[in-house]
Amino acid sequence: MFAAATKSFVKQVGDGGRLVPVPSLSEADKYQPLSLVVKKKRCFLFPRYKFTSTPFTLKDILLGDREISAGISSYQLLNYEDESDVSLYGRRGNHIVNDVGINVTGSDSIAVKASFGVVTKHEVEVSTLLKEITSRKINFDHSLIRQSRSSRKAVLCVVMESIRTTRQCSLSVHAGIRGGAMRFHFMDEQNPKGRDKAIVFPAHTTIAFSVFELFIYLGGAFDLCVTSVSKGGFEREETATFALLYRLRNILFERNRRVMDAISRSQLYLDDLFSDYYDKPLSMSDISLKEGTHIRVNLLNHNIPKGPCILCGMGNFKRETVYGCFQCSVDGQKYVRLHAVPCFDIWHKRMK
Numbered sequence: 001m002f003a004a005a006t007k008s009f010v011k012q013v014g015d016g017g018r019l020v021p022v023p024s025l026s027e028a029d030k031y032q033p034l035s036l037v038v039k040k041k042r043c044f045l046f047p048r049y050k051f052t053s054t055p056f057t058l059k060d061i062l063l064g065d066r067e068i069s070a071g072i073s074s075y076q077l078l079n080y081e082d083e084s085d086v087s088l089y090g091r092r093g094n095h096i097v098n099d100v101g102i103n104v105t106g107s108d109s110i111a112v113k114a115s116f117g118v119v120t121k122h123e124v125e126v127s128t129l130l131k132e133i134t135s136r137k138i139n140f141d142h143s144l145i146r147q148s149r150s151s152r153k154a155v156l157c158v159v160m161e162s163i164r165t166t167r168q169c170s171l172s173v174h175a176g177i178r179g180g181a182m183r184f185h186f187m188d189e190q191n192p193k194g195r196d197k198a199i200v201f202p203a204h205t206t207i208a209f210s211v212f213e214l215f216i217y218l219g220g221a222f223d224l225c226v227t228s229v230s231k232g233g234f235e236r237e238e239t240a241t242f243a244l245l246y247r248l249r250n251i252l253f254e255r256n257r258r259v260m261d262a263i264s265r266s267q268l269y270l271d272d273l274f275s276d277y278y279d280k281p282l283s284m285s286d287i288s289l290k291e292g293t294h295i296r297v298n299l300l301n302h303n304i305p306k307g308p309c310i311l312c313g314m315g316n317f318k319r320e321t322v323y324g325c326f327q328c329s330v331d332g333q334k335y336v337r338l339h340a341v342p343c344f345d346i347w348h349k350r351m352k
Contacts (some may be wrong), residue, residue, distance in 0.1 A: 006022050038154050043058045060142065068072075074122040077163060082113070095130075130226075133222075138221075155233050159211055167203045168202055170201075294348050308320050
């Protein structure tokens with residue numbers, strides 16, 4: 001009966017689907033701000049998740065003894081009074097009958113009345129909490145962490161807000177027959193015992209809550225999933241390996257891009273250099289030309305090692321050659337290294 005009333009409350013209040021009804025009156029005190037709950041998917045046939053309370057808070061699973069001092073704000077939300085009819089032939093009606101144990105002989109509906117009165121909302125200051133947990137780490141030796149980590153379907157969550165009653169509240173259920181003009185026709189002459197049920201629970205009882213999922217990394221750091229897009233859970237070894245490979249891929253891609261940019265700049269340098277030799281007069285201030293015919297020679301035959309070409313070997317990538325010319329000299333060097341084709345011809349064409 002309590003679960004049916006809290007589900008009806010969440011359905012009417014809404015809050016964009018973030019609110020979760022408290023499933024049991026006996027566990028209502030375990031859904032306080034900063035408490036930990038376990039979110040687990042039932043099976044692939046049921047899209048909804050099951051939330052299970054734990055006796056721990058966020059501080060209990062963190063390393064160190066420092067308390068979490070994030071503030072909790074509270075304010076009045078609304079005044080809630082609800083009376084609804086539930087068919088016995090629906091899933092909700094069957095759940096109430098099984099939960100309460102009411103006598104439904106000769107009845108086709110159940111009247112449920114929930115009187116919560118003024119309810120208050122208590123929520124953690126998210127920005128303060130995020131700053132406080134930046135440097136905190138998870139204690140992987142904690143029993144809750146070990147058990148949750150072993151299950152791939154379990155996700156640890158932190159209660160970020162709770163909705164509580166402010167006074168003593170009552171829930172009542174009555175089985176009857178749905179009428180045309182009236183809500184119910186009560187069969188007083190045939191009313192067997194057990195047709196009415198009522199419960200009273202104390203003030204400050206939590207009836208709904210909302211959570212943020214935790215994503216825990218292998219190193220102990222963790223994130224609060226503050227949006228519905230981000231998902232919680234534990235970082236797995238294969239996930240970490242994939243992330244490492246992805247980062248390496250990006251590094252290699254960036255390195256290749258830089259290499260290609262350097263090649264492109266070098267090519268532009270060579271194009272400009274060759275264009276200068278074809279289109280501009282060459283200064284002879286540092287070049288002396290000896291008389292006689294200029295001949296391509298293999299410098300290795302004269303014990304001169306391989307080196308950069310004077311034309312195309314001056315960019316970022318040194319283009320080396322073993323050929324040159326002994327009839328030309330530059331900066332006091334008695335030979336010039338030149339590729340056989342086309343640097344040799346370009347060099348001497350501009351020398352004429």
